[in-house]
Amino acid sequence: MKENMIAKILFIIGIVNIVLGFIIGLVGAAEDQVVYDAFGMGRVQSGFNFTYFISWATGGFVTGMLFIGFSEIIKLLHVINWKTPMPQQVSNKENLLKETTSPSNKTVQTSVDWTLGETEVEKIKEKYAEYHILDIIPSNVEGYCVVRLQTGAEEFVHVVDINGFGVVEVKDAGIKKTIISWYNDLQK
Known part of the structure; x- marks a missing residue:
């Protein structure tokens, strides 16, 4: 069967987008601030900006899921185009036998x-x-x-x-x- 490289590439881009959104959110949210007192002396205060992290992680997740969704749609369209059988999860072998051995009622014109x-x-x-x-x-x-x-x-x-x-x-x-x-x- 022919493989659909576009669907694979979009899937990988989606995963990378999710991971990068999380990593950029973590790195960017860690902030260091220099606070000056009344005498002009500065102290470094470390903190974590949750709004920055949440916005980057959520944005990366949403866009990554969009790419993954597009890749799944392309995979389904590829299957329809080439009429390749979808993997079936049939637990009952009798149903599968009935489908393959039943006579066709099609009329031939x-x-x-x-x-x-x-x-x-x-x-x-x-x-x-x-x-x-x-x-x-x-x-x-x-x-x-x-x-x-x-x-x-x-x-x-x-x-x-x-x-x-x-x-x-x-x-x-x-x-x-x-x-x-x-x-x-x-x-x-």
Whole structure:
């Protein structure tokens, strides 16, 4: 999976901002004052200015949390863009099995007149960068493509969904079967 460096940098900037706000507040709040008496003699009095410390520490914390929040938003948008699965915290294995094995109730609407855009082709090429792509064919179902790949002497076909922000390999058996049968008829 591609990493999002901007989100990491914003997260680090947020942490550094919080730490620096606290440190600058501590250093700046420690104050030394020279107090002169009636005879012109001065004494040094040390003190701690709480308002200075609180303002710097609070300001550093708030701006740091803003940077961390922006980094989390960018991470979520990155996941949506590449359609990468979020880490799931599933404690019940039966629920996970039901989700993965349940049959799909999607209806497949076929159409023939659609073309691939440059961005979709680039996303497919990025997803299958480790393979040699022989052909990318828009299928009879809009938003789905057949990708012919080659590894060494082997040739194989993948059905991919390009409807969203990224390229996802189709797991639905019904859609996959429809598109593969259309592709086989096309090859005859």
